[in-house]
Each structure stands twice: as C-alpha cells, then as structure tokens.
Amino acid sequence: MRIRATVAAVSGALALSALAVPAAQADGSSSYRTDVAKVQEAAHAVTGKTAYTGNTGPSGEPYDLDVTFSNIKVNAGKAIPVGTTKQVTVPVTYTLKHGSDVDITADDFLTGPYLYKGSFDAPDNTLFGDYAASCTATSATAASCKGNVDIYPEELFNSDAGAWKAAALAIAYNGQDPDDDDIDLSKVGIADQGGFTSPNIQRYSRLTVNASPEPVKKGKTVTVTGLLSRANWDTAKYAGYTVQSVQLQFRKKSSDTYTTVKTVKSDSKGNLKTTTTATVDGYFRYNFAGTSTTPAVKATGDYVDVQ
Structure with missing residues (x-):
C-alpha cells in the first residue's frame, strides 16, 4: 500500500x-x-x-x-x-x-x-x-x-x-x-x-436460450440456440461475447436440479447452437461461468414437451 x-x-x-x-x-x-x-x-x-x-x-x-x-x-x-x-x-x-x-x-x-x-x-x-x-x-x-x-x-x-x-x-x-x-x-x-x-x-452479461421443435417426439433431435452478449461501453450497446465456453444444461420437469449435457463455444457473433436427443419433458438452459471482465449468467430455462 x-x-x-x-x-x-x-x-x-x-x-x-x-x-x-x-x-x-x-x-x-x-x-x-x-x-x-x-x-x-x-x-x-x-x-x-x-x-x-x-x-x-x-x-x-x-x-x-x-x-x-x-x-x-x-x-x-x-x-x-x-x-x-x-x-x-x-x-x-x-x-x-x-x-x-x-x-x-x-x-x-x-x-x-x-x-x-x-x-x-x-x-x-x-x-x-x-x-x-x-x-x-x-x-x-x-x-x-x-x-x-x-x-x-x-x-x-x-x-x-x-x-x-x-x-x-x-x-x-x-x-x-x-x-x-x-x-x-x-x-x-x-x-x-x-x-x-x-x-x-x-461488463454486464446477458444470455438467451431457445430449444426447438416444441413439442418433439421422444428420441428425436432437439436444437438449442442462444446468444451470449455483454455491455459494450465504447458504443453504449450490447455485443456478442465471442469464443466463450458455455454449458448446455437440462432439468427434468419433475426435478429442481440442472445437469450439464455438454459444453459449446459461442461463435464470432456470440451465437450458441448445438443439438441433443429428446428423452423426457424438461427445461434446457445455457450457463456461462463468467470471466474476470464479465459476470456469470444463466439463461431462463426453455421448456420442451417430449411426446
């Protein structure tokens, strides 16, 4: 000091x-x-x-x-x-x-x-x-x-x-x-x-998620997209946070706990996209752990009805 x-x-x-x-x-x-x-x-x-x-x-x-x-x-x-x-x-x-x-x-x-x-x-x-x-x-x-x-x-x-x-x-x-x-x-x-x-x-962060199709047949593919963005103080707007590891997580309708399905990386614009197999009704979300310059953030879960 x-x-x-x-x-x-x-x-x-x-x-x-x-x-x-x-x-x-x-x-x-x-x-x-x-x-x-x-x-x-x-x-x-x-x-x-x-x-x-x-x-x-x-x-x-x-x-x-x-x-x-x-x-x-x-x-x-x-x-x-x-x-x-x-x-x-x-x-x-x-x-x-x-x-x-x-x-x-x-x-x-x-x-x-x-x-x-x-x-x-x-x-x-x-x-x-x-x-x-x-x-x-x-x-x-x-x-x-x-x-x-x-x-x-x-x-x-x-x-x-x-x-x-x-x-x-x-x-x-x-x-x-x-x-x-x-x-x-x-x-x-x-x-x-x-x-x-x-x-x-x-720099304040935002994270979205969208799982589709809804509803989906059991055993079929679910595509999960999203966007990881953060405050750009130079432009006073939000911009994609690129090449960052983000976890895709899922919780069953009957559960309160999310588990990690896989880890994906945001692209050159902060976009996220991956696929998984539909098994049971539940919620998908993306979870970003944060960095020294950007806080951790979780997307609100998106419900998928599996038929």
Missing part, C-alpha cells in the same frame, strides 16, 4: 471521468466530484511527498492533511457489473484516522472513497461518488466512514473491464470556497491514499 498526499495532473481518461459531470448530476445537485477534481489537479505539483510532513505548500498548492485511511471495503467484496445505461451505486466502508488538529466535524471537511484503474500516480481512469461520505467518530482521532462510488457507463471504456484498486481522500477547505475562482488553495488540506483491494468492474 502506498500513500500520497497529492495527485498527478488530471489528463486523458482521468480528466474525462473526474471533471465531466454525469447527466444525472447535470442539475448541480452535488458539486462534490468537480470540487475534489479541482483540488487534486492543483495538488499535482508536489506529487511524491509522504502522507504528512506538517508543511504548508506554496501559494496555490494544497498542503498535506494529517489523515490516513484503512479497512476499505468495496461492495462487500463482490464484483461490480455495469451495463450500458443505468447508474451503479457501489457502497464503500472505511476507517479514517486523523491528527488532533483536524476537525472532521467541520462543515467544509469532506471525505470519500474512489476507484482507479492502472497506477495510483497516473491512473487510466478514476471513479468518484456523487456525494461525500458520512463518518461517525469512534475516538478523538478516528472515525468509521460510509460512502458510495457512483459509476455511470459513459465514464467507462471496454479496456476498463477487470481489475481496479480502491482509494480514499479527505479535503479540509478551512473556510475557502471551492467554487471561488480566487480560492487560496494553500489554505486547503488534502490527503489521498490508494493501493487498497477492490473487486473487479465487469
């Missing part, structure tokens, strides 16, 4: 995610994201200092705030699937420790979790919450905090699927107005710490 008191200049994909306001926040109901980005960007000139040295930065640069973080837990450790249109709110809990000179109850003290892709010092993408976290003091210098990371599909690229890291930050404005163009950032403190474990962010 590493600690940084300041953050590298916001650029590229990071600038897109940290500075752009998602549509759901266009009404200005929360300026938390943009305020945080402003302070982080201003702090880049002194990247690389240790967590807290007691120094005040040069005019226009935030100073190092005596705050550290631990025990960050993202989404209860569960993977985070994201589709093409809906916002996904990810709960995060963490412990905040602070110096005796830091007033975490001040109206202009803010803290919150975030997720980042790539390196901590120069991330490829960063995802914040729409609002600051809330904290409950557990001692004179520690607090238990709860916050969210709000993920909007338009913030993501397909290359973002997979491993991410978690981080948390705190900002003490000390009476400075973050919306003031003439803000004196040398009076603003910031602490930022990354390197915490986060579950993967995944």
Whole structure:
C-alpha cells in the first residue's frame, strides 16, 4: 500500500471521468466530484511527498492533511457489473484516522472513497461518488466512514473491464470556497491514499436460450440456440461475447436440479447452437461461468414437451 498526499495532473481518461459531470448530476445537485477534481489537479505539483510532513505548500498548492485511511471495503467484496445505461451505486466502508488538529466535524471537511484503474500516480481512469461520505467518530482521532462510488457507463471504456484498486481522500477547505475562482488553495488540506483491494468492474452479461421443435417426439433431435452478449461501453450497446465456453444444461420437469449435457463455444457473433436427443419433458438452459471482465449468467430455462 502506498500513500500520497497529492495527485498527478488530471489528463486523458482521468480528466474525462473526474471533471465531466454525469447527466444525472447535470442539475448541480452535488458539486462534490468537480470540487475534489479541482483540488487534486492543483495538488499535482508536489506529487511524491509522504502522507504528512506538517508543511504548508506554496501559494496555490494544497498542503498535506494529517489523515490516513484503512479497512476499505468495496461492495462487500463482490464484483461490480455495469451495463450500458443505468447508474451503479457501489457502497464503500472505511476507517479514517486523523491528527488532533483536524476537525472532521467541520462543515467544509469532506471525505470519500474512489476507484482507479492502472497506477495510483497516473491512473487510466478514476471513479468518484456523487456525494461525500458520512463518518461517525469512534475516538478523538478516528472515525468509521460510509460512502458510495457512483459509476455511470459513459465514464467507462471496454479496456476498463477487470481489475481496479480502491482509494480514499479527505479535503479540509478551512473556510475557502471551492467554487471561488480566487480560492487560496494553500489554505486547503488534502490527503489521498490508494493501493487498497477492490473487486473487479465487469461488463454486464446477458444470455438467451431457445430449444426447438416444441413439442418433439421422444428420441428425436432437439436444437438449442442462444446468444451470449455483454455491455459494450465504447458504443453504449450490447455485443456478442465471442469464443466463450458455455454449458448446455437440462432439468427434468419433475426435478429442481440442472445437469450439464455438454459444453459449446459461442461463435464470432456470440451465437450458441448445438443439438441433443429428446428423452423426457424438461427445461434446457445455457450457463456461462463468467470471466474476470464479465459476470456469470444463466439463461431462463426453455421448456420442451417430449411426446
């Protein structure tokens, strides 16, 4: 785990995610994201200092705030699937420790979790919450905090699927107005710490199945088709997930348990097709085990009447 008191200049994909306001926040109901980005960007000139040295930065640069973080837990450790249109709110809990000179109850003290892709010092993408976290003091210098990371599909690229890291930050404005163009950032403190474990962010998956003919005579061939697809964040549509192993499963009408009949692979468009022999009435489904970038998914069983 590493600690940084300041953050590298916001650029590229990071600038897109940290500075752009998602549509759901266009009404200005929360300026938390943009305020945080402003302070982080201003702090880049002194990247690389240790967590807290007691120094005040040069005019226009935030100073190092005596705050550290631990025990960050993202989404209860569960993977985070994201589709093409809906916002996904990810709960995060963490412990905040602070110096005796830091007033975490001040109206202009803010803290919150975030997720980042790539390196901590120069991330490829960063995802914040729409609002600051809330904290409950557990001692004179520690607090238990709860916050969210709000993920909007338009913030993501397909290359973002997979491993991410978690981080948390705190900002003490000390009476400075973050919306003031003439803000004196040398009076603003910031602490930022990354390197915490986060579950993967995944491209939401879909799976269909169709067994035919219906009805079918016993001993005859049943053809089972389907489509395995997943969210394409680059196009905001769903696209076939190609060359993936998928299990064809069957359960008898009188049973609650599916058994695997065979394993097939999706084609170049994500389509699935195979045949089997009709024996008894029951349900066919496809079952995809998932990958690091795409969650597991089961199709709803399709009933076949065997006569």
